[in-house]
Amino acid sequence: MKIIGRIHTDFKEKFGIPRQSGLVEELTAKIYFEPEYRNIDAFRGLEGFNYIWLIWKFSETVTDTFRASVRPPRLPRNEHLGVFATRAPYRPNPIGLSSVKLLSIENTEEGPVLTVGGADLLDGTPIYDIKPYLPYADCHMDALAGYTEITKKHILEVEIPEEELTKVIGEKRETLIKVLKQDPRPSYQQEDEDRIYGMFFANYEIKFRVINNILKVINIDDVID
Template sequence: MSIELQQIGVVRSAFVEKFGIPRQPSLAPAARGQILLSPPYDSAEAVAGLELVSHVWLLFVFHQASSGPQHTRVRPPRLGGNQRIGVFASRATHRPNPLGQSVVRLEQVGPGCLTVSGIDLLDGTPILDIKPYVPYADAIADASNQLAPSPPALLMVTWHNEALANAHQATLRLGEPVVELIEQCLAQDPKP
């Protein structure tokens, strides 16, 4: 069976390469981006009512995942990159179908453009669908995951004075929380 999916938009984010992207959504709340919607979904009609929700699910394509041979086992960074587990027990980008999903905070809704935060997506990521997060159905109180039972330990980020001054200047120039974004991403230990 063959299934054809239509791209409904694209992500614009500060992450222009895979290195340094938060490994999960919401780990870096300062990571902001925009979802630019494609016609006919770039109308006020398509996003009507979305202003009533705080978070949305983004369904997307891992467009820069290599298309090499398919593997049934992967080495997730969370396990140190040395231990292999089944592909379906991980959120690895190398999957049978390069599909991903992220829950992000919806900051602003406009025709043709959604501003979101807490993103973990590469600039240019194709968006396949957007769905409202429904707390009573999506939050599972007794859920567990023994592979990732708790958040990863955070690293302490220390700034050189000149680097911090430059980051503050970038914050003022861009109107984005650059200092917080850098600290949140580096604290996650982004090395491959």
């Protein structure tokens, strides 16, 4: 498998990344390509699509042991499912699949650069391939949601003090709120209302706790690169 490029996102660590692509389309990211694949001809026709599939590598997931069952983060502590019934990163082959919105294609001095929305990827994630999303074939209106029919409804209310929210620049404010609403916590930590969590988003570190399904931001600090 050849790495064709890498995506650059607002997430420097896994904690806080939305659990599926498209949940927060306001999250923008850019894909830069390896020298071998910087030919703009390789992207001719892609401008006719507004969604694409990204095939990528779970680069931060290292395991040599096959796990037949895994615990999805939204299910109760002791509930496990078969790995092939989930999108867990611990797989026989560390391959991820995401559907993202294609916002632009630019031909720059660094070669073609794609800007996408709604990516659920860590900053620097290797990209293996890109394919157009085909609505007549890829959208199945009768598809069953399985156990996610329950877990997808889990959304938090978010409270951020005004003096903290103003530390976040411009459009990143609304995007941060939508990311926090998705509840970054694993399910096995969701009963601990005294726990203070920390996550990194863009150039900020956010500290918060969750009480009665209300995520309360304690403080937001700038992070120096």
